[in-house]
Amino acid sequence: MSSTAAPAPPTEQGRVLLVDDEPAFQRLGGAFLRNLGHEVLLAGNAEEALAAHASQRPELVLLDLAMPPSMDPEQGLALIARFAGVPVVVLTGHAEHALALRAAELGAWDFLAKPIDPDLLRFVVSRALRKHRLDAEVIRLRQQQGDESMGLVGQAPSVQSLRAMIRRVAPTRVNVLVLGPTGTGKELVARALHDHGTQATGPFVPVHCGALSAELLESELFGHLKGSFTGAYRDQPGLVEVARGGTLFLDEVGEMPPPMQVKLLRFLQEGQYMPVGGRVTLSSDVRVVAATHRDLEAMVRAGEFREDLYYRLKGVVLRTSALAERRQDLPLLAARFAQWRGAGLSASALAWVSAREWPGNVRELKAVVDAASALLLPGQRDVDADLLSLAAGEAPGGSMPSATAGTEEAEGLLDQALTELERRLVSEAMQAAGGNQSEAARRLGVSRVGLIKKLGRLGLK
Numbered sequence: 001m002s003s004t005a006a007p008a009p010p011t012e013q014g015r016v017l018l019v020d021d022e023p024a025f026q027r028l029g030g031a032f033l034r035n036l037g038h039e040v041l042l043a044g045n046a047e048e049a050l051a052a053h054a055s056q057r058p059e060l061v062l063l064d065l066a067m068p069p070s071m072d073p074e075q076g077l078a079l080i081a082r083f084a085g086v087p088v089v090v091l092t093g094h095a096e097h098a099l100a101l102r103a104a105e106l107g108a109w110d111f112l113a114k115p116i117d118p119d120l121l122r123f124v125v126s127r128a129l130r131k132h133r134l135d136a137e138v139i140r141l142r143q144q145q146g147d148e149s150m151g152l153v154g155q156a157p158s159v160q161s162l163r164a165m166i167r168r169v170a171p172t173r174v175n176v177l178v179l180g181p182t183g184t185g186k187e188l189v190a191r192a193l194h195d196h197g198t199q200a201t202g203p204f205v206p207v208h209c210g211a212l213s214a215e216l217l218e219s220e221l222f223g224h225l226k227g228s229f230t231g232a233y234r235d236q237p238g239l240v241e242v243a244r245g246g247t248l249f250l251d252e253v254g255e256m257p258p259p260m261q262v263k264l265l266r267f268l269q270e271g272q273y274m275p276v277g278g279r280v281t282l283s284s285d286v287r288v289v290a291a292t293h294r295d296l297e298a299m300v301r302a303g304e305f306r307e308d309l310y311y312r313l314k315g316v317v318l319r320t321s322a323l324a325e326r327r328q329d330l331p332l333l334a335a336r337f338a339q340w341r342g343a344g345l346s347a348s349a350l351a352w353v354s355a356r357e358w359p360g361n362v363r364e365l366k367a368v369v370d371a372a373s374a375l376l377l378p379g380q381r382d383v384d385a386d387l388l389s390l391a392a393g394e395a396p397g398g399s400m401p402s403a404t405a406g407t408e409e410a411e412g413l414l415d416q417a418l419t420e421l422e423r424r425l426v427s428e429a430m431q432a433a434g435g436n437q438s439e440a441a442r443r444l445g446v447s448r449v450g451l452i453k454k455l456g457r458l459g460l461k
């Protein structure tokens with residue numbers, strides 16, 4: 001490799017792990033990268049590479065796919081997932097496009113064909129380092145926003161204490177079981193645990209345990225070797241491997257077929273598993289968060305779910321609640337979903353939302369508000385009750401006359417919804433102002449005396 005004379009653009013510098021078995025390439029590539037100001041770590045095989053990754057935390061991996069002892073690029077491909085949270089640039093032979101594409105499918109950030117063009121190498125390395133830093137910065141900012149909603153909108157006491165629990169549990173490695181009715185945000189809780197945990201730079205990998213047969217689920221979770229069943233044309237790493245260094249989210253774990261429950265238990269106890277068709281036990285380090293809307297304890301009593309697995313999963317139990325138990329959050333949730341779609345909600349819309357039952361919980365509410373927002377005509381900004389009932393598949397004004405016809409009941413509901421909104425806005429302003437009433441009044445655009453009256457009326461004193 002030789003450097004060209006073109007003026008070098010400024011490069012992002014960082015700690016780069018170069019994984020290649022050719023001493024000449026290690027020497028030349030290493031020297032070239034060092035000259036650009038990077039710190040270079042060298043590894044000649046998979047074992048050395050993983051050790052360097054674990055102990056020296058590189059910010060970028062340059063990985064040659066064919067390495068000893070097997071020189072089989074499949075082994076190199078399987079390595080990609082093991083550098084969780086770090087961009088991997090794959091080094092391939094000249095005409096190995098198919099391999100490069102597979103590497104990209106498996107999470108490689110980019111690829112370079114050998115012999116390597118030094119300008120391209122400089123550019124790709126700099127860009128990958130920048131990406132890594134931006135990712136880390138996004139995560140840091142997300143974690144820093146301590147009183148941010150963590151994606152979980154709601155001010156009901158149950159939601160507030162859920163957020164507090166997530167903050168406490170996220171930095172630990174304890175297994176978490178999320179219980180609650182369907183559509184109440186269990187997956188959001190799992191994501192929040194991931195985003196606020198130590199494994200946030202690793203992947204978040206959801207698996208729906210009820211959607212697959214026991215055999216397919218086993219192959220999906222633990223991977224399989226080429227030829228282990230009809231259609232297994234190549235080795236396929238399992239999701240426990242893909243999630244290495246991150247979070248494996250087992251959704252609807254109550255639906256997991258019994259034969260898989262035993263295998264999952266082993267993995268949870270020992271961190272070890274055997275791919276389908278494999279003879280060697282592998283290990284992977286992931287945080288496991290499981291969720292279900294079913295009554296797992298009752299399932300244990302009925303012999304439908306293994307008791308030992310249940311106790312393994314429920315390191316800490318977090319519960320999400322049905323909307324029926326936190327109706328005060330309805331206006332806030334609806335307003336936020338509309339806002340995310342660039343829309344507003346009219347007073348009649350807030351009353352409509354507050355008056356209705358939501359058996360499908362937040363998922364149903366979000367779907368209706370999203371659909372109504374999409375139905376807005378150009379120039380129309382606010383979603384109203386008629387649009388919502390249309391989006392919900394009801395005759396406009398038909399099923400909810402009380403919410404739209406201006407009866408006493410509707411006015412009562414409207415007042416209730418508006419009071420809820422006012423309470424939220426005032427308490428958010430007080431919080432943002434650190435309890436300083438003058439500052440909170442300024443933020444709300446009211447006088448200090450006005451604010452004090454509101455605090456009294458809303459019971460926020």
Ligand SMILES: Nc1ncnc2c1ncn2[C@@H]1O[C@H](COP(=O)(O)OP(=O)(O)OP(=O)(O)O)[C@@H](O)[C@H]1O
Nearest residue numbers: 151152153181182183184185186187188293362363
């Ligand atoms: N508190 C919340 N704030 C904002 N969005 C929410 C909230 N709760 C749920 N959602 C939204 O509702 C939808 C359903 O949430 P999610 O998939 O997390 O529910 P779930 O409890 O895992 O459902 P299921 O049991 O059916 O898998 C998603 O679009 C999610 O973003």
